[in-house]
Amino acid sequence: MxxxxxxxxxxxxxxxxxxxxxxxxxxxxxxxxxxxxxxxxxxxxxxxxxxxxxxxxxxxxxxxxxxxxxxxxxxxxxxxxxxxxxxxxxxxxxxxxxxxxxxxxxxxxxxxxxxxxxxxxxxxxxxxxxxxxxLFKVNKALDSKKYSDAIKQAEKVIENHPSLEGKCERIIGDCLLELRDYRKAFSLFDKVAKSRKMPWALFGKAKCYYFTNEQDKAEKLLRQLMLDNRFFVSAYDWLAKVLLKQDKPKEAQAALIEAITKSPKNILRQMELGRISLMIEDSITAEMAYRKAVFLAKHSCYNTSEVYLKHLESLARISDAGTLLPRQQDNFDSTLKKIHENFFEEPETRAKSYEYEMDVCIASGETTTAKQIFEVWLSEVGSATTTAPTKEQNDRYAKLFGN
Missing domain, CATH: 3.40.50.2300 (Response regulator)
Structure with a gap:
């Protein structure tokens, strides 16, 4: 060297x-x-x-x-x-x-x-x-999102430096996926999978199946990949995507839970687990996922109001079954405080936080407090600091407060 x-x-x-x-x-x-x-x-x-x-x-x-x-x-x-x-x-x-x-x-x-x-x-x-x-010319092309150029340059590198064949084949496969040339991509991944059994080649094949809507084949390959390489965490994320396409949200949730046990600090994975859990009305798992996302968000580039609102929503859905436990109420108050400190100037965020706060108050029998929050919400609509309640919300609260 x-x-x-x-x-x-x-x-x-x-x-x-x-x-x-x-x-x-x-x-x-x-x-x-x-x-x-x-x-x-x-x-x-x-x-x-x-x-x-x-x-x-x-x-x-x-x-x-x-x-x-x-x-x-x-x-x-x-x-x-x-x-x-x-x-x-x-x-x-x-x-x-x-x-x-x-x-x-x-x-x-x-x-x-x-x-x-x-x-x-x-x-x-x-x-x-x-x-x-x-790989300089290959990477230059990738930086410019010129995927066809990147493929040509990668093919030249293979000719001149055979030791980089595997790395270049992986880049070519990913570029073909970006170009949506799934037939060529599959052919390349399949060749590598058969000759060298590289995990990334199996992963590439599974993605091709996903994009061509052959979800059963994608699922089979991803499960095989997870069996052979239990730390290939991206395979769990893609399995969840496949299972959602197959209308198996509970299995998708299980795949993400397993991924999180291996790599818990990925905030987007925690958010996706929360989303799927809310979809299947598993508010407890949703709350755990969103609470972790709130914790990770502080130092993350994905520190947006959505993370905090979703945590409030999950707790509001838990409250649908009755008063929150003291620990859950503390978590709600803590996240609500963070919204007030960092995102309360966003009109939609303000409206959503009022909605979830009212839900929790109503669940614990604090109807007077809920009514006061609603009056504040309505008073702020005129100044455009918050978005207005929907017709359904207006009807529901009018019925509840006897207006």
Whole structure:
């Protein structure tokens, strides 16, 4: 392997511990890096990534208070703060399955566990950057969403660097899915699955079946994949999608619950579990999922009013069966407070929070309080700070309050 010239590369080092930061900076300087930016927390890293471009990002998983390394990577991917051409290496002292699964879900280019030697880090960076260089034109095309160009460039890489065949075939397959050429995509995934039994090829085949509405075949493949690779968490998400298409929401819920036991920090998965649970009127599971989503939202790029409103809704649906337990009421009040603090200026959010608060009050026999909330709601409609109650809501409350 040829030694990389690191002197031309820009690095961003994200590490909250001073001793580790000093040591890693020295290692990067020894490798030849001359441009090294430092961030002690995720928020600073995001500001730097918004304003500058980097070739290498070396990020610790534990970053003290605020976002952790997984949530940082989640935001980086969601906001497209780094191109495919950049190299992202996760550093961690943890080896827990939860951490590894969580980090892998957002696809760093690699991760390295502490303690590591200077030689080990150099070897890892050398290999990652060499691969990135060889795939540069492929990644450029992917960044521009030029999937046909990416396929052509990947085919050239296979000719020149046969060792990257697997990586390139996976990219080609994913590009064909983006282009909705399911016949060609299936053919490629099928060939790889038969010759090398790669899990991603089986996954690709299952997606093709999903998109061509062959849900039974998709389900069979995904279950096989989960059996052989129980930590391939995305397979559980796709199985849930397949089962919903087959009108099996309870089984879809079970698939997501299993995925969450393996990787609980994915907020979108928690939200989907909550959504399906509400659909099948399992308010208890919905509340657990949305409560976890509220907890994760604080440091997530998916921190929207929907997360909090859905948690209120799940508790309101629990209250349909009677007064909330003290613990449940505390959870309701806590989430409602967060809405008041962060999202109450949104008219629809304000209206929904009034609705759910009234539901809970009515369930516990506090009709007078519910009526007062309704009067506040109506008084604010004229100033456009909230949306108006629906006709059904007006009729229901008029009947309830004897108006």
């Amino acid at each position: 040829a030694q990389q010239d690191f002197s031309t590369k820009k690095a961003l080092l994200i590490e909250d511990m001073a001793e580790a930061r000093i040591m890693q900076r020295k290692m990067l300087t020894d490798f030849g890096f001359t441009s090294i930016d430092i961030a002690m927390k995720a928020e600073t890293a995001i500001e730097l990534l918004r304003s500058k471009s980097f070739d290498v990002i070396l990020s610790d998983y534990n970053l003290g208070k605020g976002k952790d390394g997984q949530q940082l990577l989640e935001e980086v991917r969601h906001s497209k703060l780094i191109p495919n051409t950049a190299t992202y290496l996760m550093v961690t002292a943890e080896t827990s399955i939860e951490m590894v699964m969580g980090a892998i879900e957002y696809q760093p280019d690699g991760y390295i566990t502490k303690p590591f030697s200077q030689a080990m880090l150099q070897r890892r960076l050398n290999k990652l950057l060499e691969t990135k260089e060889r």
